[in-house]
Ligand SMILES: Nc1ncnc2c1ncn2[C@@H]1O[C@H](COP(=O)(O)OP(=O)(O)O)[C@@H](O)[C@H]1O
């Protein structure tokens with residue numbers, strides 16, 4: 488993204504967030520911040536710490552030192568972040584308080600889409616298709632474990648056991664028999680005390696669609712298909728980021744009528760969750776049947792990621808897509824809308 492932003496149009500101030508949550512100024516060096524040979528870069532925790540003031544009339548980015556120094560005013564933020572505190576409405580809330588427009592969904596849609604259980608409930612209430620699932624909260628697992636296991640058993644096997652609020656496939660297990668269920672729930676709980684268990688949609692095609700907001704409403708990209716090759720039971724973390732075990736088919740080879748149906752469904756889903764900016768709607772397709780698996784409000788955005796590739800195939804290349812997102816954020820602004 489650093490590489491793609493048009494420097495004749497934008498002055499870019501990269502901010503890194505360390506693993507402990509400290510915000511630091513980063514060097515504007517796209518190469519250093521790229522994933523290289525499977526190695527993930529880390530931000531420079533020794534760099535000067537920065538913060539946004541919660542004064543919406545200032546929009547100041549302040550360098551913290553003994554004597555705080557106002558670096559500059561910020562027009563718009565691009566939260567290039569995954570997961571809790573990045574994609575779940577919390578940083579969006581911070582930016583709302585600071586009065587700084589930002590790319591992507593607002594507080595509500597970010598929080599709702601981050602939680603797979605809430606997202607499914609929202610889709611259901613809009614009459615959109617989702618697969619069978621059961622939720623096990625921390626309280627239920629602690630005090631009603633047997634009843635929880637009985638509920639889950641109604642789904643049959645195999646099931647997918649997931650942290651309700653994670654991503655990148657972390658903490659997810661495909662469970663084929665009762666004997667492995669408790670261990671899978673405990674594993675998911677290492678990432679989130681709230682767990683969702685879903686009936687496995689067997690032999691389904693995994694189809695994704697990109698949604699991009701605009702002044703005239705959301706638009707859908709062409710769809711793409713994830714084809715997981717040998718050695719991976721599903722689209723797991725290694726398959727997503729590290730090895731070469733998936734084939735991304737862009738555009739997906741779909742019957743044109745089905746393709747249009749999926750694109751329309753992606754837009755309906757985006758509207759149903761009050762999405763803004765962008766989202767990637769992930770679906771499972773069996774024949775002509777479709778269920779929505781999940782919606783990512785800040786989908787993977789490396790040059791080889793699905794979201795930018797789907798838009799490139801639709802006629803919007805990576806720099807144009809990044810520009811459209813920044814302009815969309817500036818158009819929307821902050822506050823109730
Ligand atoms: N109910 C399901 N049926 C079949 N496959 C599933 C199901 N849920 C998840 N998967 C597989 O696991 C992967 C990760 O699950 P997902 O819900 O997308 O979690 P994440 O938010 O971590 O991406 C999916 O891309 C798919 O390959």
Ligand SMILES: [Mg+2]
Nearest residue numbers: 655656769781
């Ligand atoms: Mg996913």
